Amino acid sequence: MRTISLIFLLVGALWLPSRAQQSHLDSGSTQNRPIFTVVEQQPEFPGGMNKLMQYFRTNLRYPEAARKARIQGRVFITFIVSEDGAIQQVRALKSVDPDLDAEAVRLVQSMPNWIPARQQGRSVACRYNLPVNFAL
Template identity: 55%
Template sequence: MSRQSFLTILSLLGTLWLLAQCQPKNLDSTSTFDRPVYLVVDDSPTFPGGMSKLGEYIGKNLRYPETARKAGQEGKVFVTFIVSEQGRIEKAEILKGLGSELDAEAIRLIENMPAWTPAKQGGQVVACRYNLPINFSIHGSR
């Protein structure tokens, strides 16, 4: 390999490394140039009325699947979703599930939530990824 080729490759690798270092570390992988989706923000998105109202919403709207109840299936389903700049819930997905019925119920519950107060970063309203555990407990359900 010639000296010039070596220097060109070294320069290219240095440029790529520098670009990688400039990428914000607090952005979700679904971010685009036009629409960043943050993982860490100055002000987190909030459910209308706060965490206590979120608990009430889950308590009132969770429908424990009968076959899962009869099978004694319990635990937490971890759901991730994006709270948009307008507070809408988008792209709800299971991070860690308990089975198709409980997972589907957790997604249904999340997708039917009212709009949240969106996140803020640097004083600007932004889209933000949010993770939420949904607890399925037979003794705590109707």
């Protein structure tokens, strides 16, 4: 009886961490390529958040139609930072205006490679959400 209890305890100890890790995978994951949503070390823009904000200030082009219509807001962009830091599958998660959405997507797609996320000591693909503010 004691042996059976020990076996259940060991199986449970091995099963729970694997289930917990699976719950942090993106729905776009495959068996060959997991895409994490929660990682031990988040992906990072080269130089950190200050450099990311500088990149936005330098490269953001406010769409003329949105400027004339005085449209402002925050577009949330979702994308994958791949195992090698490349930006993939960029799309608007929360829309404000089609012109602002398109500019936010363009801005993120043109970013340099990031420092990839790390999980258990290795680089992994990770979904990342980023707000892009448009203010006149």
